[in-house]
Amino acid sequence: MALTKLVKTPLSPSLRLKVLNILIRFCPPIFKSMRRLLHRSRIGTFVEYTFAGLIEQELDPSPFEQFERWFQQVVSADVHLPNAMTLATSTKEGIPSARIVLLKDFDTHGFVFYTNYDSSKAKELAENPNASLVFFWKELGRQVRIKGTISKVSDEKSDRYFQSRPIESRLAAVASKQSEIIPNRKVLEDRFEQLTNEYRDKEIPKPPNWGGYCLSPNTIEFWQGRPNRLHDRLRYTRQPDGEWQIERLSP
Numbered sequence: 001m002a003l004t005k006l007v008k009t010p011l012s013p014s015l016r017l018k019v020l021n022i023l024i025r026f027c028p029p030i031f032k033s034m035r036r037l038l039h040r041s042r043i044g045t046f047v048e049y050t051f052a053g054l055i056e057q058e059l060d061p062s063p064f065e066q067f068e069r070w071f072q073q074v075v076s077a078d079v080h081l082p083n084a085m086t087l088a089t090s091t092k093e094g095i096p097s098a099r100i101v102l103l104k105d106f107d108t109h110g111f112v113f114y115t116n117y118d119s120s121k122a123k124e125l126a127e128n129p130n131a132s133l134v135f136f137w138k139e140l141g142r143q144v145r146i147k148g149t150i151s152k153v154s155d156e157k158s159d160r161y162f163q164s165r166p167i168e169s170r171l172a173a174v175a176s177k178q179s180e181i182i183p184n185r186k187v188l189e190d191r192f193e194q195l196t197n198e199y200r201d202k203e204i205p206k207p208p209n210w211g212g213y214c215l216s217p218n219t220i221e222f223w224q225g226r227p228n229r230l231h232d233r234l235r236y237t238r239q240p241d242g243e244w245q246i247e248r249l250s251p
């Protein structure tokens with residue numbers, strides 16, 4: 001009862017966390033219920049965004065240039081894994097699935113990542129090429145949402161990228177039947193060791209079932225967190241003539 005009251009008091013979220021942490025340290029018997037409350041209070045914490053805004057006059061007419069500009073700023077801000085993005089795909093029946101992949105290249109054709117062509121995502125893309133990407137750069141209060149269609153990149157491009165990877169990553173790509181069920185970890189490690197011996201001093205060829213996909217966008221939305229939840233959302237939509245229309249969306 002008293003604990004519930006504490007969590008509901010109008011203390012600032014950070015002060016509330018400090019008080020809860022002290023209580024947890026000195027009241028071990030009630031540790032479990034306190035931890036639950038602390039967890040709830042963390043989820044309830046509100047983040048206030050204090051970043052500069054995104055206004056129409058400063059946007060680049062090309063979403064690719066705008067993305068490049070934001071990406072550079074994210075890299076300069078030392079964001080951890082700035083190229084990590086959520087890739088959402090779906091079956092032809094519309095059952096969705098999402099996972100993180102790494103952006104490896106982008107230009108006016110689209111956004112490129114590499115994966116296994118027999119994986120679950122690849123099976124979904126084969127039956128439904130519509131997909132979506134999301135970047136979240138919390139350090140700058142930014143999100144970019146991209147929708148479009150996906151196709152494989154050329155074998156030459158995949159080959160070039162494969163050969164640029166560290167040896168261990170190349171071997172792992174050969175060893176892994178991505179998304180398949182395996183009986184235990186040892187199977188994977190044994191296969192890796194076997195391949196390490198097999199390809200000692202030899203070039204590791206790119207497996208035919210491994211390569212890149214490029215998402216060619218039809219919409220790209222740039223989201224900038226602003227004070228009082230009055231966030232900026234600016235969306236580029238590709239027009240039939242190839243031009244990009246820019247619209248502001250309500251947050």
Ligand SMILES: Cc1cc2nc3c(=O)[nH]c(=O)nc-3n(C[C@H](O)[C@H](O)[C@H](O)COP(=O)(O)O)c2cc1C
Pocket residue numbers: 081084097099100101102103113114115116119120121122178179
């Ligand atoms: C930070 C991070 C980066 C990842 N990068 C890739 C990647 O570039 N390519 C990839 O196939 N999987 C990557 N994965 C693993 C995927 O999230 C996923 O587990 C895997 O691709 C299998 O997905 P699927 O079964 O839906 O095909 C990454 C995971 C994390 C957490």
